[in-house]
Amino acid sequence: MRDVAVVGFAQRQMEEFDGSPTCVELLVPLFEECYEQTGWTRTDVGFWCSGSSDYLAGRSFSFVQAVDAIGVIPPVNESHVEMDLAWAMYEAWLKIQTGEVDTAVVYAFGKSSAGVLRRTLALQLEPYTMTPLWPDTVSLAGLQARVGLDTGQWDERAMAEVVNRSLTDAEKNEYAVRKGGSSVEELLARPRYADPLRKHDCAPVTDGAAALVLAAGDRAREVCDRPAWITGLAHSVDAMSMGTRDLTRSPSAERAGTAAGTAGVEVAELHAPFSHQELILRRELALGDDVAVNPSGGALAGNPMFSAGGIRIGEAARRIWTGDATRTLGHATSGPALQQNLVCVMEGRS
Amino acid sequence: MAKQPAAVVGIGQTHHRAKREDVSMAGLCREAIDRALADAGMTLDDVDAIVVGKAPDLFEGVMMPELFLAESLGAAGKPLLRVHTAGSVGGSTAIVAASLVQAGVHKRVLTVAYEKQSESNAMWALSVPVPFNMPVHAGAGGYFAPHVRSYIRRSGAPTHIGAIVAAKDRTNALRNPYAHLHNEGTTVESVMASQMLWDPIRYDETCPSSDGACALVIVDEDTAKASPNPAWIHGTVMRSEATSAAERDQVNPQASRDAAAALWKQAGITSPIDEIDAAEIYVPFSWFEPMWLESLGFADANGGGWRLTESGGTAMDGRIPVNCSGGVLSSNPIGASGMLRFGEAALQVRGAAGEHQVDGARKALGHAYGGGSQFFAMWVVGAARPTN
Amino acid sequence: MARTLSAPVTVAFDYTRSTGPVVGRFLTGLRDGVVVAGRTSDGRVVVPPPEFDPITHTALTDFVEVAATGTVSSWTWVPEPVKGQPLDRPFAFVLVTLDGADTPFLHALDVASPAEVSTGMRVQVRWRGERTGAVTDIEAFEPLVGEGSASPAGGGLLEDHLVTGVVTPVELDYLYAASPEESAFYRGLAEGRILGQRCPACHKVYVPPRSACPVDGVATTEEVELSEVGTITTFCVVNVPFLGQRITPPYVSAYVLLDGADIAILHLILDIAADEVRMGMRVKAVWKPREEWGTTIENISHFSPTGEPDADYDTYRQHL
Secondary structure (H helix, E strand, C coil), X not given: CCCEEEEEEEEEEECCCCCXXXXXXXXXXXXHHHHHHHCCCHHHCCEEEEECCHHHHCCCCXXXXXXXXXXXXXCECEEEECCCHHHHHHHHHHHHHCCCCCEEEEEEEECHHHCCHHHHHHHHXXXXXXXXXXXXXXXXXXXXXXXXXXXXXXXXXXHHHHHHHHHHHHCCCCCCCCCCCCCHHHHHHCCCCECCECHHHECCEEEEEEEEEEEEHHHHHHHCCCCEEEEEEEEEECCCCCCCCCCCCXXXXXXXHHHXXXXXXXXXXXXXXXHHHHHHHHHHCCCCCCCEECCCCCHHHCEECCCHHHHHHHHHHHHHHCCXXXXXXXXXXXXXXXXXXXXXEEECCC | CCCCCEEEEEEEECCCECCCCCCCHHHHHHHHHHHHHHHHCXXXXXXXXXXXXXXXXXXXXXXXXXXXXXXXXXXXXXXXXXXXXXXXXXXXXXXXXXXXXXXXXXXXXXXXXXXXXXXXXHHHHHCCCCCCCCCCCCHHHHHHHHHHHHHHHHHCCCCCHHHXXXXXXXXXXXXCCCCCCCCCCCCHHHHHHCCEEEECEEXXXXXXXXXXXXXXXXXXXXXXXXXXXXXXXXXXXXXXXXXXXXXXXXXXXXXXXXXXXXXXXHXXXXXXXXXXXXXXXXXXXXXXXXXXXXXXXXXCCCCHHHHHHXXXXXXXXXXXXXXXXXXXXXXXXXXXXXXXXXXXXHHHHCCCCHHHCCCCCCEEEEEEEECCCCEEEEEEEECCXXXX | CCCCCEEEEEEEEEEEEECHHHHHHHHHHHHCCCEEEEECCCCCEECCCCCXXXXXXXXXXXXXXXXXXXXXXXXXEEXXXXXXXXXXXXXXXXXXXXXXXXXXXXXXXXXXXXXXXCCCCEEEEEECCCCCCXXXXXXXXXXXXXXXXXXXXXXXXCHHHCCCEEEEEEEEEEEEXXXXXXXXXXXHHHCCCEEEEECCCCCCEECCCCCCCCCCCCCCCEEEEECCXXXXXXXXXXXXXXXXXXXXXXXXXXXXEXXXXXXXXXXXXXXXXXXXXXXXXXXXXXXXXXXHCXXXXXXXXXXXXXXXXXXXXXXXXXXX
């Protein structure tokens, strides 16, 4: 396997983006930031890959116009997945592994506010027996949270601790949409919204976009003093059914974590749009109490659809660039109740 | 670092129809998948990863359907990807699947591309009005027809060239048991007599709307060597450009020319018309055959394409048989169509194309395009393991 | 004034889904007032039956009827139901393990407050009066009052009228926003002006203006007012009617390269027979009456021939 590193990262998050759902105007400055970080121009980029969803935009082929932001004459080596940025990154990492290219920029965008996200995501379910009931993601997560509470695998206090720590840490994150820690008692005193979940247990609906830069070998060393070398990158999926799964577990996260190798990780950015899901992921990824989780504030501070997973990888990579950590992990999830998961483990070398 | 060798050892497809009312979406995919696995002598348990390809989710009204399909496709417990690059998706999906093997990440990859267009209506899904805009947009045919007109003007093509292609592809389809359209008696005359839909494109020069799926099993060198007749992958390329840009050539797009040049170089081909034995080219409207022949380098620009078509050069017994399967003109489950081209090319070099086999085909081209002629995915497969 | 223009768009379709044999069997059961489960190779009885066995991957063929009563294995409260959900008043989504099944089934529970639902409570199906073979044939679950008082289900399965399809309407409302550049364009049109923007790198004028020049990937900023006269580069005659179409065929859909622009716009040609339209024809915008104007390109009703001689092929061939 070739040595590939994450060497650039840019993001934008907001409650409501008032521009076009194709998000081209958000992407142009993101790419500029990536070029500033690397010293590259677009001709240095060997491969482009994006992640987005037509249903978020409400139109077919909604990813096509975003290609304008790249500047595609001369034509580019480019692809698209209808998945989170993390999986677009996977495809780009793969392309570099084939030897066809040495560098890649991956990007994702999503304007959840264009529609009603709670309804839109009901279309992500089994179409014959689930979608016609229009179950929303909060409800599906709530069902998962309840099972853990009922069986004593976690309690409301543990969930509130996740929220308090996340929102406190988010105060240091200029991109966070929701921030401001208080106390576990204060959080628990707030009413339940979608019993058993309180509003703060659920990620805010967020618009946004993000981009990551990958480079192989010397190309990485040329642009970054301390590249975040990818030592493990793996993903897996479970069946969707809410009935046949043990909802307190995420076997696909466990498989991805085992394949990527989580031992020695100091900082983990976990894509947990619901507070109890962080507790599940910690366990599935075998992360000890000494691992710092979501110093960015995580998805509870901002969850732009289709970039949120990739943003976890970017945030984890940043900790390596700054020298704060030597081994970090970025995780992304997709589908209801942690159905599909990707784990990226990175390390800095002196 | 060079790509590791990879080969196609299993190809499966559904019986494509306007409406496959006998199956669910999962059933449609499994029909193709089960045939591909049987062809490969493998089961779902032998598969390391699954790559799904599909065009816009609006067609079936399910967002990210690979998630609900995971268990049915045997993907639960495995890595699952879903590619979407508009109409070229079937091709780009096969390329992503191949790259998993070429990068040495997996040994045996299953890839499936499908569309179940009868769940909605393709024209509707392609023409949802955008506010503030002029609703002149009239589906894919309405989009491409002006550019076909440009080609005719540029190349001086006579008006019956499209009909030659349509008659050829529809007649070829009669030899493909899986094809959607099995229209007997399609001739140049009958095509010219059919209704003009988007002048200059006629009804019989237009692809159908189909339900269908295609699946491929792509494996590493060791697994391929143990297989009786692998189709070795000699080259894969993807290129993209903008839908519209000032002075962008819509007839012979730069991305198409660049992709073809890169592909021939990868595959070590210097004269495509001499070295390629069969081509499965994405032709949803008949005039795209001469247009792509020129863009791909089988014929000279600005007229070489239609002359080649007119001479019978692209017939099954011609110099460069194009779309012996009947092509997109005979079956068009949009998400699958690109993979069908790639898969039919592989069938040719494995000698497994049945009644539409080109005798002695050793190297074949699979080609797909999408969007406003802006996304291109192509591969070359061969009966012999590549030497480069 | 808002930075961008927005307008509502509804994306709606009644999807006609073929179910295949397994989902069809389940929905047939519901139509007939019976819950049909599948037995998977590990011996578990699963509702709804999965189409393919999770272990053997073969199509499921082992079906078993389960009761319409069961036990709640998880629940969550829905305080603000959205359109399409089973009830339009607050309710609970529940996972219910029906008696005879091994795994729970997702549906709604009709109770008035979270205090009335709990894990382990007994519930029963409330069947819809008229059932069609859909998961909504179960209107919702309701508390089971006294064992043995479960509402009667229908008779046995009508095997000779199996459900093979189901219609699932999908309707999503969006607020579509144009980009700032597009918004400026539409606002210009509201004033009777056609505005393009020039790319600072390649100097080409784009109309409508875009958030980035597709060649260079940089924002286009310089506003350029364009003529309402231009040349038809290429076109087609649309004869075919289709769902959602708003202009009655036959009509000419043409690319018009406005004088001063480097890219053509797509619009409608009228005031000439469709078969007389030519590449290179000079045309001029015909505006609707001013009082009908809005922020839309439809302020221009169509383009009409000016009567000038056709433009030379060489002046527009690079735009094809």
